[in-house]
Amino acid sequence: MATFTRGFGGRRDDRDDPRIPPGQTLVRDWPVLSAGATPEIEPSDWSFSIRTESGLHSWTWDEVQALGVEDVTVDIHCVTHWTKLDMSWRGVPLDRLFADVETSLDYCMVHSFGGYTTNVPLDELLDGQAWIAFEADGEPLTPEHGGPARLLVPHLYFWKSAKWVRGIVMQSDDEPGFWENAGYNLHGDPWKEERYW
Amino acid sequence: MTVLDGNALAGVLIGFLGSDPTVAALRCSGCRTVGALAGTRVHASPMGFVARCPHCDDVLVTVVGAPGGPWVGIPGARVALDAD
Amino acid sequence: MSAVEGLEERITPPTSAALRRRPAWHAATVAAVSPETPNARRIVLDVPTWPGNDPGQHLDLRLTAEDGYQASRSYSIASSGATTSVVLAVDRVEDGEVSPFLVDAVQVGDALEVHGPLGGWFVWRPGVSERPVQLIAGGSGIVPLAAIASAHADAGDAAPFRLLYAVRTPEDVFFRTELARAEAAGVDTTVVYSRRAPDGAAVPAGRLTRDAVAAAVFPPDAGALVYVCGSTPFVEQVLTWLGELGHDTTDVRAERFGGSA
Numbered sequence: 001m002a003t004f005t006r007g008f009g010g011r012r013d014d015r016d017d018p019r020i021p022p023g024q025t026l027v028r029d030w031p032v033l034s035a036g037a038t039p040e041i042e043p044s045d046w047s048f049s050i051r052t053e054s055g056l057h058s059w060t061w062d063e064v065q066a067l068g069v070e071d072v073t074v075d076i077h078c079v080t081h082w083t084k085l086d087m088s089w090r091g092v093p094l095d096r097l098f099a100d101v102e103t104s105l106d107y108c109m110v111h112s113f114g115g116y117t118t119n120v121p122l123d124e125l126l127d128g129q130a131w132i133a134f135e136a137d138g139e140p141l142t143p144e145h146g147g148p149a150r151l152l153v154p155h156l157y158f159w160k161s162a163k164w165v166r167g168i169v170m171q172s173d174d175e176p177g178f179w180e181n182a183g184y185n186l187h188g189d190p191w192k193e194e195r196y197w
Numbered sequence: 198m199t200v201l202d203g204n205a206l207a208g209v210l211i212g213f214l215g216s217d218p219t220v221a222a223l224r225c226s227g228c229r230t231v232g233a234l235a236g237t238r239v240h241a242s243p244m245g246f247v248a249r250c251p252h253c254d255d256v257l258v259t260v261v262g263a264p265g266g267p268w269v270g271i272p273g274a275r276v277a278l279d280a281d
Numbered sequence: 282m283s284a285v286e287g288l289e290e291r292i293t294p295p296t297s298a299a300l301r302r303r304p305a306w307h308a309a310t311v312a313a314v315s316p317e318t319p320n321a322r323r324i325v326l327d328v329p330t331w332p333g334n335d336p337g338q339h340l341d342l343r344l345t346a347e348d349g350y351q352a353s354r355s356y357s358i359a360s361s362g363a364t365t366s367v368v369l370a371v372d373r374v375e376d377g378e379v380s381p382f383l384v385d386a387v388q389v390g391d392a393l394e395v396h397g398p399l400g401g402w403f404v405w406r407p408g409v410s411e412r413p414v415q416l417i418a419g420g421s422g423i424v425p426l427a428a429i430a431s432a433h434a435d436a437g438d439a440a441p442f443r444l445l446y447a448v449r450t451p452e453d454v455f456f457r458t459e460l461a462r463a464e465a466a467g468v469d470t471t472v473v474y475s476r477r478a479p480d481g482a483a484v485p486a487g488r489l490t491r492d493a494v495a496a497a498v499f500p501p502d503a504g505a506l507v508y509v510c511g512s513t514p515f516v517e518q519v520l521t522w523l524g525e526l527g528h529d530t531t532d533v534r535a536e537r538f539g540g541s542a
Contacts, residue, residue, distance in 0.1 A: 003308060003392045008344040008352075008382055033242040035256075036249065080243035159244065182245060183261030183268030196263040199539035200513045205355060207399035208304065208341040216303055219402035235402035235534070279401075 019075060021190035024083040030137075030145065031082060035178065038143045039113040039164045046148055048132060049167040052103040059097065061148070064132055067096040072131065074154035076161070077190040091133030091152055094125045105170040109177060110151055113164040117177035119186065120153060120160055122170070129155055132165065157188040157195070199241045203234035203248060209260055210234070213269045215278040223274040227255035234258075250274075302332040304397050306343075309367070311391045317370050318453050321421065322384045323359075326367040328395060333363035336432035337404035337425045337508070337536075340367070340397030344379060354379045357425040357510070357536070358398070359456065361432050367395070370455050372421040374540070403536045405429045405508065407436035412506050415499050416444040416468075417519055419489075419511025420453065422538060426510055427456040427463075434466035442468040443505075445497040447489045447515070449476040471497040491522040501527035506534070513537040 020026060049058040059067075069092055075085045108125060110118050124130070133152040134141060141147030146163025153160045159179050180186050185194040203219055210218035219235040230252045237248040237257055248258040250273070259270040313325040334340075338361075343353040360368040373384040387393075403425060405414060414433070416426040423446055433442055444463070448454055451474065464470045473493055478486040499505040507528065509519050516537045523533055 003345060003394055004347050005344045005393045006388075006391050007386050008346050031243070033244050035240050035242070035244065035247040036254070078243075178256075179244060179261070181272065182247075182259035182270050183263055184244075196261070197268065200537070201539050202535060202537045204339070204400050204403055204536045207339065208355070208396050211304055211399075217401040219400045233402055235400075235536075241539070 019085055020083050021077050022193050023081060023195075024077055024190065025081050027082040027084055030084065031078070031080075032144050033078070033080065033159075034144075034163075035116060036114055040143055041113050041148055041164060043148045046166070048097070048149070048165065050097060050101050051167065051169045052101060053105060053170065054102065057097075057101055064092050064097070064149075065134075067092050069134070070131075072152075074152070076154050076158050079157040079159055079184065079188070079190075079195050088137055089131065089133045089152055090135035091131030091149075093128060094130040094132065094151075095128065097132070098122075098126060103170045105172050107171045107174045109169045109171050109175060110160075110162045110165060111167050111169065112162045113166050115178075116162060116164070118160050118162050119171075119174055119177045119180055120156070121174060124156065125153065125168075129153065133161075155189070157185075157190055159184065160188050201239045201241055203237040203239055205239050205241060206234060206246060206248065206258070206260065209246070209262070209267055210258075210269065213267075214276060217279065220279045222277040222279075223257055224277075225250040225253060225255055225257060226273050226275065228253035302334065302398055304399055305330070305332075306394055306396050307331055309342075309393050309395045311387055311389050311393070312366065314387065314389060317455050318372075320384075320453070321370055321372045321455065324369045324371060324383065324387065326369065326393075326395065328365050328367050331365045331367055331395075332398070334358055334361055334367075334398035335401070335404040335406055336361040336428040338398040338400050338428075339425065339536075340369075340395045340399055342369075342379075342383075343394045343396065344382065345394070352379050353396075355399075357428070359424050359428050359431075359459075361428045362435075370421065370424050400536075403508065403510070403534050405432070405506065407432055407438035407440075410506070411440050413441040413443070413499050413503050415505045415507040416442070417447075417494070417498070417507065417509045417511075418444070419447045419515035419519070420449070421455065422509075422511030422515065422536070423455045423460075424510075425536060426508060427459050429508065430463040430468050431459050433468065434463045437466075441499075441503075441505075443497070443499055444468050444470045445473065445494065446470065447473045447475065447511070450474060451477070451479045473497075489518075491525065494519065494522050495526050498523075498526075501529070504532070506532055508534050508536075510536045511538060512540045 043061040131152040151162040151165045214221040224231045240247045246260040255273045257274040261268045309326040309328045312327040317323040339357045356369045371383045374380045418426045474486040
């Protein structure tokens, strides 16, 4: 029944740019989206842990940094239709943390300070597909953007790049995290527009 | 991201929480406080709405606006509707 | 008093069928526009199928672009009663998607859609109770409270009424005419200016304080129903102060508009 309103502008159609997934619009700023209050965590209070069926592995801030920080430039795609191209980040590849972790489980539940969770298959966090990231666009991550550290998984919609990340719990099934329970897609591939259930 | 209250859900929750969602009574499963939806803390962003208990901050209601209509979750509460 | 009993008292009592207006989507046409403040515009909508609304209710306004893109925002309604003329006052939000369009571009004759009337919690109706009513507005939070004050004045309602209205400068006052009429009808009105007060004002400009709130509002033992509306930080601050001053929170209803103070 929609009535068009004269003069109200729609979004730019960026479909022709092959770097922009379907349904996305290019932005140059960096919108802030959140489901709750912003945690304020100092690096000195921060730790990251991976819980497997056999035990718990933990790293302090300095221990994660010591695994080797690299520079990456990636495109990020938010399910709310904005895309940011060529964003520079600094972080530690998750491969380096999982190098010492033995598990037969295939799925991860990523946990954040503040209670947020999101699920990702383990094989989509390895092989150079994911980082624990500390800096974006040359600056340390601010709390509103998930600092001091967030997950970065750019090949999936950006809600999977959990802000204020604090650890991973391995799981035998692809159980849904917070937004996946609320209605968003379990997987979240922007190129297949896997947005909702 | 904006922090509002349950008045902001008056439109989108019609049919899920009766014809006037703002007066629906919610009992928080976490702290057992009872209050009207209008009094909940609502975090609104393009991702969706998250209504939290004003006392213990537990998530009471989630709303995700999919193209076919919203997905509404009530993971953290029991609801009693006002007599229509 | 148990939590459930307190809740039953808080819930708006059942009303007659004539007053229960079910929300629906309605086609609307802009009938009139006028500047309300340097940053806000009064918009009168003609909504032929509008069932009327209670004082304090709001609507969702939806704009559709030619490519089908839609944006929707909530706006409190300044008018009330059984009328097909719906009055809004829209404040321009910096970098907003919808309000700059409504404040700067929309013209008489333009078509849009509204969903409502919404929200039976943050309402007051004349003739239901003679309890005193305290209205506390911050900036554009005056919109639903002006609807309530006007309904009180128009009905010749007997309940004691007070309004505390916090704004930045005299130019930011909304609904000057309607509020003057309400004051003439007995609404005890205090306007507090945070940045600049009118020439010759008895009180100089300054941020709202708890003492100023205490001086302006009914005392806690008056048993007043309190309605607070404005930005989220404004509402949170006022609610905290009301609690500290001894007001019963079950008598206080709030509507938060988001944003910063």
